[in-house]
Amino acid sequence: MNHYKLSTLAALPLLMAALSSPAHADGETIAIFTKNQTNPYFQAVRVGADVAAKNLNAKTLHYIPTKPDSIPEQLSQIEDVVVKKPNAIVFIPVDYKAMVPGVEKINAAKIPVVNVTDRSAGGEFLSFIGADDYSLGLETGRYLLKTLGGKGNIVIIEGVKGSLTNIDRVRGFNDALKENPGAKLLASQPGNYQRLQALQVMENLMQSNSQIDGVLAANDAMAIGAIEALDGANRKAQVVGINGTKEAIDAIKAGKLLASGDYNGFSQGCLGTMMAIHALRGHPVIKEIVLKPTVITKDNYEPFAVPLEQRACPTFEEANKLK
Amino acid sequence: MTDITKPTLSPSRSFLSQDAIQLFYRLLAALLICAALSVLTDSFLTLGNILNVLRQASLTFFIASGLTLVVLTAGLDLSVGANVALSACIAGTVIHQTGSPTFGVAVALVVGGLVGLLNGVMVTALRIPSFIATYGMLWVLNGLTYWYMAGETIHGFPAGFRQIGSGYLFGVPIPVYLLLIFLAIGTLFAQRTTWGQEIYAIGANPVAARLSGIPVARRLLLVYAVSGIMAGLASIIFLSRLNSAEADIGESLTLPAIAAVLIGGTSLFGGVGTVFGTFIGALILTLVLNGMNLLSVSANWQPLVTGVIVILAVWLDMKTRRRT
Numbered sequence: 001m002n003h004y005k006l007s008t009l010a011a012l013p014l015l016m017a018a019l020s021s022p023a024h025a026d027g028e029t030i031a032i033f034t035k036n037q038t039n040p041y042f043q044a045v046r047v048g049a050d051v052a053a054k055n056l057n058a059k060t061l062h063y064i065p066t067k068p069d070s071i072p073e074q075l076s077q078i079e080d081v082v083v084k085k086p087n088a089i090v091f092i093p094v095d096y097k098a099m100v101p102g103v104e105k106i107n108a109a110k111i112p113v114v115n116v117t118d119r120s121a122g123g124e125f126l127s128f129i130g131a132d133d134y135s136l137g138l139e140t141g142r143y144l145l146k147t148l149g150g151k152g153n154i155v156i157i158e159g160v161k162g163s164l165t166n167i168d169r170v171r172g173f174n175d176a177l178k179e180n181p182g183a184k185l186l187a188s189q190p191g192n193y194q195r196l197q198a199l200q201v202m203e204n205l206m207q208s209n210s211q212i213d214g215v216l217a218a219n220d221a222m223a224i225g226a227i228e229a230l231d232g233a234n235r236k237a238q239v240v241g242i243n244g245t246k247e248a249i250d251a252i253k254a255g256k257l258l259a260s261g262d263y264n265g266f267s268q269g270c271l272g273t274m275m276a277i278h279a280l281r282g283h284p285v286i287k288e289i290v291l292k293p294t295v296i297t298k299d300n301y302e303p304f305a306v307p308l309e310q311r312a313c314p315t316f317e318e319a320n321k322l323k
Numbered sequence: 324m325t326d327i328t329k330p331t332l333s334p335s336r337s338f339l340s341q342d343a344i345q346l347f348y349r350l351l352a353a354l355l356i357c358a359a360l361s362v363l364t365d366s367f368l369t370l371g372n373i374l375n376v377l378r379q380a381s382l383t384f385f386i387a388s389g390l391t392l393v394v395l396t397a398g399l400d401l402s403v404g405a406n407v408a409l410s411a412c413i414a415g416t417v418i419h420q421t422g423s424p425t426f427g428v429a430v431a432l433v434v435g436g437l438v439g440l441l442n443g444v445m446v447t448a449l450r451i452p453s454f455i456a457t458y459g460m461l462w463v464l465n466g467l468t469y470w471y472m473a474g475e476t477i478h479g480f481p482a483g484f485r486q487i488g489s490g491y492l493f494g495v496p497i498p499v500y501l502l503l504i505f506l507a508i509g510t511l512f513a514q515r516t517t518w519g520q521e522i523y524a525i526g527a528n529p530v531a532a533r534l535s536g537i538p539v540a541r542r543l544l545l546v547y548a549v550s551g552i553m554a555g556l557a558s559i560i561f562l563s564r565l566n567s568a569e570a571d572i573g574e575s576l577t578l579p580a581i582a583a584v585l586i587g588g589t590s591l592f593g594g595v596g597t598v599f600g601t602f603i604g605a606l607i608l609t610l611v612l613n614g615m616n617l618l619s620v621s622a623n624w625q626p627l628v629t630g631v632i633v634i635l636a637v638w639l640d641m642k643t644r645r646r647t
Contacts, residue, residue: 038571043474066466068571158622189615190622194575195565200379204616207375208366221476221569228566232489247476247567 026057028087030276032269033077035094036068040245041265042092045116047308048269049090055313056277061086069094078102082109088126088276089113090269096164097121112279116272117265118164127275128288129268133165136242136293137172137218140261142179143295144214144240147258151182152213155205157191157198157226159218166193166218169242173216186212191222198222202229215239220248220260227256244296244304252301262294262304267322270313278316289322345588348643349603352636356607360614367617374496380609381498382560384602386576387583388509389439389553391601392546394584395513396526397593398453400550402442404577405464410435410558411568412468415477418562424484431562432555438464439551443544461577468570478567488564498560502602505553509598522546526593583608586636607636 032049034042046062053060063081065073074094081089082105089111093099096118103123106113115125145154156173159166170188177185186209191198198217206212206229215230215237217223223241230237241248244262251257271289279285296304303311314322360367386403393400410431418427438460445456490497513519521542525532533539557576562568587604589596611632615625 037469037474038472038569040474040476040569066469068469161622161626187616187619188622189619190625192575194572195567195569196382196561196572197575199565200612201616203375203379204372204613207369207372207613208364208617208619224478224567225565228489228564232564245476247478250478 026281028058028277028280029061030058030273031061031063031081031084031086031089032273033063033074033089033091033093035065035074035092037064037066038068041243041263044265044308045092045269045272048266048271048311048313049273050269051266051309051311052270052273052313053277056274058087058273058277060273065094071095071098074099075102078105082106082111085109085111087112087280090272090276091115091120091125092117093120112276114272114276114279116268126279127272127285129271129275129291130289131263131268131291131293133168133263134172136261136263137169137216138176139172139293139295140240140242140259141173141176141216143259143297144216144238145176145180145183147238148183148214150180152184153186153209153211154183154214154216155186155202155209155212156188157201157215157217157222158188159191159193159222161190161192169218173218176216183214191217191225193219193222195221195225198225199229202226203233206230206233206235212237217241219243220245220257223248223257223260224251227251244294249296249301249304252296252298253305255298259295259297262296264291264294266308266311267291267314271319271322274313274316274319284316286316286319289319291322345640345643346597346600346603348639349586349588349600349607352639353603353607353610356610356614360610360617363614364617367614372613372617374494374499376606376609376613377499377502378496379613380602380605381502382557382564383576383579383583383608384502384605385505385553385557385560386580387587387601387605388505388598389546389550390580391509391584391587391589391596391598392513392522393453393550394526394589394591395522395593395596396543396546397529397591398446398543398546399457399581399591400439400442400547401454401457401577401581402438402460402464403550403554403580404573404575405461405468406435406438406551406554406573407558407561407576408568408570408573409438409464409468409471410555411562411572412472412477412570414555414558415480415562415568418480418484419477422481424481427484427562428559431558432552435555435558436548436552439548439554440544442551443547446547447540447543465570465573468573472570474570476567476569480562480566485563485566488560488562498564501560505556506598506602513598518542518545523594526595528594579605579608582633586633586640588640604636607632 049060063077091113100122107124112126115128117130158170189201191201215226220241220243223239227239238258240259242261244260248260275285413434414427414431417430442457445451446453521537583604584601587600
């Protein structure tokens with residue numbers, strides 16, 4: 001279950017070797033900054049980065065706060081990295097505003113840096129690679145409503161109130177509902193991205209609503225929690241989530257989950273690392289890629305069911321089309 | 324000073340009558356919330372919803388019941404949520420790899436219990452204040468769980484195992500039976516056994532308890548171990564109800580459990596409180612969330628409403644306590 005950590009350890013001696021033989025065409029070290037060890041999304045980013053680095057004959061070194069999303073810890077990791085001087089950095093800020101001073105330190109040390117996932121509020125970057133939560137919410141919501149024929153009783157289960165991802169995803173859901181006047185929003189209630197809370201919200205909403213046709217959940221764990229609640233009450237509704245986690249793919253395959261919006265962490269990790277290495281080698285760099293939302297359904301889930309380590313990164317030419 | 328030399332077990336009996344009055348107020352508070360919700364929405368006062376609320380309250384109650392014993396000794400166990408997460412992840416792996424739910428349940432209870440026992444050792448043998456010892460344990464457990472899971476989710480368990488959390492017997496959810504059984508066991512243990520009465524005595528006055536010959540260290544080990552075992556039990560309910568587990572499930576479980584204990588009238592200073600009160604505390608917390616969902620209260624206001632109710636409940640408790 002923990003193959004990832006071992007690979008980091010194994011990378012250490014390689015890093016030493018890389019540092020002792022500078023000015024080599026390849027074998028560069030790329031430091032990858034992610035937010036935490038708990039969210040499967042960042043695991044996908046890390047594996048994507050590892051695959052891209054391996055393809056291009058470079059190495060990765062991962063920096064992850066031990067306390068999830070800790071601002072002081074990521075700042076001190078930046079201080080470490082400024083001293084160790086990797087060839088380039090792929091950076092996901094734990095907080096898009098609070099980490100700006102950290103980015104400025106990286107800039108001051110003249111280490112090239114690519115921004116991934118959450119757009120930093122300041123600092124200079126070679127490139128930005130991300131996805132758009134709003135269009136992800138919108139497209140996933142549209143898919144659910146299309147399946148329901150543009151009508152029915154709908155429930156939204158929201159993530160953590162006030163978090164950027166949640167605000168945009170829920171706004172996307174609501175706009176999809178506005179396009180379908182035949183659909184009725186029964187309730188929009190908080191599940192805080194937690195499975196248990198979503199299950200309980202759904203159990204409660206089923207008490208006050210005898211007919212629920214569709215559920216829009218702001219992440220996959222909550223979508224699966226809602227499905228457990230529906231199953232427990234012997235009721236049926238179409239449910240969609242967001243993130244494209246392995247669990248969600250399994251549920252789509254089993255016909256339990258209708259769809260999941262793919263936040264595409266693997267591709268983001270791939271492309272961020274690819275741009276960093278391209279810049280180091282004087283190859284062309286794409287300044288900005290905001291990945292188009294992919295809605296994973298029973299018709300297209302197969303490529304997503306492949307384990308992360310065995311997936312292929314998009315090529316540079318494909319990346320150009322993803323813009 | 325004469326009290327210290329003669330701390331018999333009989334005075335703790337008198338807690339019962341005072342506790343009875345406190346319990347009455349608490350039941351009244353819960354009934355008031357129920358009455359208000361019945362007026363505000365037709366969907367509240369139905370058999371289906373009452374069973375639904377009890378089932379939801381059960382998870383908080385399991386964690387909070389063990390915690391009640393710890394708080395009765397004037398201690399605190401902040402590691403319960405992290406313990407649930409670790410126990411659930413290990414038990415989930417065991418069930419996947421051996422195919423045996425029985426083995427998984429046993430492992431969850433053993434892991435939970437061992438963690439609790441370690442907490443107890445830190446508090447008794449090393450004399451670390453329980454707040455710090457269990458706070459440290461929280462981080463150790465989180466670290467272990469994050470490392471072990473590496474961002475993965477364990478999901479998909481045998482149908483038989485899932486009955487524990489999501490099954491019914493005569494139309495009543497299985498967790499509700501478990502809730503009633505553990506409520507009875509907890510109440511009988513605390514009120515009717517010598518060990519239970521010794522726990523009250525330790526919380527009321529640890530020096531007097533030691534002087535009167537109560538094996539304080541052993542009883543403390545017991546309460547922390549029980550708190551851990553109940554976290555292990557909660558992890559089983561979680562796994563079988565949700566059909567999956569990830570590393571971060573514990574974070575949102577600890578504070579509601581502590582709140583249930585305190586709303587239930589157990590004093591952080593030890594010696595006062597009941598397991599039944601904790602049940603009412605868990606019920607009140609669940610009722611508030613249930614009511615807000617039924618009334619479709621905006622997500623913006625839900626944390627605020629929960630906070631106000633928690634503060635009101637504890638304030639009312641202190642006020643009525645002074646009068647009695």
